[in-house]
Structure formats: C-alpha cells, structure tokens
Amino acid sequence: MNVMMLWITLLCGVLMIVAFGVTPFVTRKTELFGVSLPSSEIKRYELTALRQSYLRMTVLAGAVMLALNVLLFLVFTNENVQIRLFMILIFGYVAVGFLIYLLFHKKMIAFKAAQPWRSYGRAAGEGDAEPVLVVDTSPPGREVVHPAWLWLYAVIGGVTLLYLKYIWPSLPDRIPMNLDTSGAVAEYIDKGTGAFFTMMLAQWIIIIVFILVYLMIPISKRQIDAARPLESREQGRRYRYNMSACMVFCGAALAAVVGILPIAMAQGNGGMAFVIWPLVFTAVIVVVMLAVMFRTGQGGSKLKVDAAEPAPGQKRMENTDDDLYWKLGVIYVNPTDPAVIVEKRFGIGWTLNFGRPVAWLFLAGIAALVIVTIAISYNAQ
Helix, strand or coil: CCHHHHHHHHHHHHHHHHHHHHHHHHCCCCEECCEECCHHHCCCHHHHHHHHHHHHHHHHHHHHHHHHHHHHHHHCCCHHHHHHHHHHHHHHHHHHHHHHHHHHHHHHHHHHHCCCCCCCCCCCCCCCEEEECCCCCCCCCCCCCCHHHHHHHHHHHHHHHHHHHHHHHHCCCEEEEEECCCCCEEEEEECCHHHHHHHHHHHHHHHHHHHHHHHHCCCCCCCCCCCCHHHHHHHHHHHHHHHHHHHHHHHHHHHHHHHHHHHHHHCCCCCCHHHHHHHHHHHHHHHHHHHHHHHHCHHHCCCCCCCCCCCCCCCEEEECCCHHHEECCCEECCCCCCCCEEECCCCCCEEEECCCHHHHHHHHHHHHHHHHHHHHHHHHC
C-alpha cells in the first residue's frame, strides 16, 4: 500500500466533505437549500436545526466514504486499482450529497409552505412587508481586480512556450505523456508538432477558462436584497472583487504547475512526484478557495458592511419570490430575465440562466472545446 497516496486521497476526501457540509452556512440569508425566504427568517431555530442536520448527514456520509477508502487500500494493493476505486467513491459521494440536498430542499419547501409569508407564484413578503424587485443599473465600479493582472497568464504561457521550444531539440523521439500511480510512464507519443501542442494544451485551456471566469464576473447579475439594498449592494461588490482576485491568482498558479509538469516529465525528471505533487498543489488551491469563500459567503453575505438603516416607520421591503424559475433549487430557467449569468442558490459562485439561448451556446462552445482537445490528443499519439 502506498501510504503517501492514501494520505493524499484522505485529504482530498476531507476537503470535499468540508465543501459539501459548509454550503448552507455560506449561502445568502435570503436563500436556503434552493428556496427563497425573507432575510429576517434565516436565524429561526427550525432553519438552524436544518442546517446542522444537513451538516451531520454529509459528514456521516463522508466518514463512510473515507472508511471505505482505507479498507479498499488495504484489500487492493495495486495502486492503479486503488486510485480508480477512490474516484468511484468520490463520484458516489457527490451523488449521495446531491440526494441529501434534495431531501433538505423538500423539507425547506414544506417549511415555507407553512409560513404566513409563503408565496409560490406570487410575491414573497405578505403582511407588513411589501414585495419589490430591486435592480442595480449603476455602472460597474471597482468590482474586479484590474485587468492588467491578466498579463500573469500571458507571462506564464509565454515563458512555458519559449522554454519548451528551447529544449525541444534535446528531447527524445518518444516523449512520455502520462504516468501511472506508481510514477512509471504509462503512455508515450511520437515527437512532432502534435506532441508539442499537446504538451501546451492543458495549460492553454486552464488559461482560457480562468480568463473567461474573470470576464464573466463583472457582467453577472447583481443580486440585491430589497430588505437591505445598500448593504447587499456593497457586499456584492466586495464579493466580486475578492472572488476575481482569488480566481486570477489561483488560476495563474494552476496554469504554471500544469505547464511545468509535462516539460519536466518529458525531460525524465520526477517519477512519483508527478503523481503526488499535482494532487497536493491542487489541494492547496482548493483550501485557499474554500477559505475565501467561507470568509465572504455567497454574494458577500458574510461580509460586514456599514450601511444606512431604514428610517423609522418606513415600509419594510422583501424580495419577490422567483422559486418558480429554480428547478430543484439549483437550475435557473427564466426566459423573461435578460441576465445570462446569475448567482447560485446553493453553493458559491455563479450559474447560467438556461432560459436564455446564449447559455446553451456557451455550453455548446465548452463541449466543442472538449471534443477538439480530445481529437488533438488522439491525433498526436
């Protein structure tokens, strides 16, 4: 049994459990398990109990996954089999995690149906709260880090390209491209133009993806809480700024590592390090991103912001109810909403409005990129 590999898989499993478990604690105060509610209700005992119960169930399911992982590592000594079984466990945990979410989504729907402020298909905020839709039409301010930081990607990609071109004549005619979990070469490709581009391809894809994420952040829909519009507006601004910085620097670090690995592998350096260090480095990036996300919360909901309080006697406002457009609380389909990119209801980050044709074109572009990548890699072999 590879003890180091076991510890790495356990670390990856723990990070996934943490990501699942803390999700309802970092979502907006106006949403819980994919269901909208007035922000004044989020601290109710029943809802606190739901979040804690969800945490216990995800941790328990995760503990079972980790126990099975250790058991399988003891039973199966072949490292390739071990890593495949671990991936099966990870996908299984994701599936179980989604089923747990659906259970609590249904519980949240039932809870909301019993409340005086409930409304499906109508405006949320019955009684003394007036339902309104607040839209922020002001020009974007300093909501993302300066675009000059994107030159990091150009520098990383350019240096990698030039160095690979420099050492290319000295590389062997058969270049190692993939390793098994023991660090032995599992696949070679013939030296040529196809091999050159294949070695750069993963880095270029990462750079393109993270640049697209950066460009999408400032044009995403600004979600404003009608009960506290000024505070939520500033929270959202800071959230987008923090997330853009996190994405730019984590993406640059990941692109650098992904660019270095195939070059070092082709030069015959490393061995087992090529299996372990990418996993360790990815785990560090995930830890950093989780820390930023937990610090800010979805939409900046955990950030402390000084904002003017409503004047005494002023009519209290609440958000309109758009649960109708959120399928299972996670898939947004609203043809009447011009926004293509919206904040997730369960989790951190953004999702697409699948009621807009542009969203489907975007998915088609991603699918085409994957197909082209596979075709280039296949032809290079």
